[in-house]
Amino acid sequence: MKVIAVLNQKGGVGKTTTVANTAAALAAMGLKVVAVDLDPQSHLTIHLGLDAETIESGSYKVLTQSAKFQEEILLVRPNLWLLPANINLVGAESELVSVVGRETILREAIQKVEDKFDYSFIDCPPSLGLLALNALAAADEVLIPLQPHFLALQGFVKLLQTIELVNKRINPNLKVKGILLCMFDSRASLPNEVKVDIEQFLNNARGTNCAWSQARILPVHVRRNIRLAEAPSYGKTIFEYEQNCHGAEDYKKVAEFIHSQSQPAPPPDTQPADGENADQPSATTDSLSQPDPQTLQSQITTGRSWPESQQPK
Ligand SMILES: Nc1ncnc2c1ncn2[C@@H]1O[C@H](COP(=O)(O)OP(=O)(O)OP(=O)(O)O)[C@@H](O)[C@H]1O
Numbered sequence: 001m002k003v004i005a006v007l008n009q010k011g012g013v014g015k016t017t018t019v020a021n022t023a024a025a026l027a028a029m030g031l032k033v034v035a036v037d038l039d040p041q042s043h044l045t046i047h048l049g050l051d052a053e054t055i056e057s058g059s060y061k062v063l064t065q066s067a068k069f070q071e072e073i074l075l076v077r078p079n080l081w082l083l084p085a086n087i088n089l090v091g092a093e094s095e096l097v098s099v100v101g102r103e104t105i106l107r108e109a110i111q112k113v114e115d116k117f118d119y120s121f122i123d124c125p126p127s128l129g130l131l132a133l134n135a136l137a138a139a140d141e142v143l144i145p146l147q148p149h150f151l152a153l154q155g156f157v158k159l160l161q162t163i164e165l166v167n168k169r170i171n172p173n174l175k176v177k178g179i180l181l182c183m184f185d186s187r188a189s190l191p192n193e194v195k196v197d198i199e200q201f202l203n204n205a206r207g208t209n210c211a212w213s214q215a216r217i218l219p220v221h222v223r224r225n226i227r228l229a230e231a232p233s234y235g236k237t238i239f240e241y242e243q244n245c246h247g248a249e250d251y252k253k254v255a256e257f258i259h260s261q262s263q264p265a266p267p268p269d270t271q272p273a274d275g276e277n278a279d280q281p282s283a284t285t286d287s288l289s290q291p292d293p294q295t296l297q298s299q300i301t302t303g304r305s306w307p308e309s310q311q312p313k
């Protein structure tokens, strides 16, 4: 099972929309997927058609270790399971404050089902607290949905710092693989400028051993599409709500891309050199520059560190 945390501490960038629709697309491809709602807002639970107010358990019980992961998941579509959330999750951070190993509870729970699923997607809340930390400790990869506007890069650097900390202290396998541009409007100049800035930033990390040295902007962007905004209020995925729209087309491509990246690499003699992968956008590869960790370090000068109470051990 590949565990993908969908995380950005900025609110409203497309995390939940990405989890619901990518998970649904992979399930429709015949893969077994479990989506985890780790947000007290329960938006993923609602998006997939459940009434969060009637959910009595779910991720809160798993995190407080009063139920097992496999007991709490619900089959919500063919091949698609959900660990739902309810408002109780708000209290989880304070309830767990004195629990030793509180940042790895989800990892231990999810590892017990790793032979049952092909993918797990974790929908994180818009913060970098204990819930996000549990997601990062459990994940193999982080997928960062990003809305390309002028403040996007600032929050992005803070996020990468946090992922780096988790990678160094509690999850050495953790990698940022993809940045997914959401609500993208290719006609406007700003999103394209932000995209180039992010590409340059990521290129500086190539060849270093930081957690995002392999990160790339996904070659498919999710366009702004009103149908994606409408579907959650009907408790439907975009494929159920309006199969023939840009949103459905884009998320199907996102799912296909993620799955293609999870397949075993070709033998070394046929493998393209780094930066020459035909799946990647040419703008990314054309502008590859020499890795320069010092520049990268100096670029990452701001950011939030873990509060004392949440320091990873
Ligand atoms: N590509 C898109 N086009 C138009 N609307 C979108 C698109 N993606 C998401 N939305 C809408 O934007 C809003 C925010 O999206 P979403 O809930 O997925 O973000 P989020 O990052 O999970 O937010 P939060 O941080 O609050 O959890 C929602 O109303 C959603 O329906």
Ligand SMILES: [Mg+2]
Residues within 6 Å of the ligand: 015, 016, 017, 039, 043, 044, 123, 124
């Ligand atoms: Mg959300």
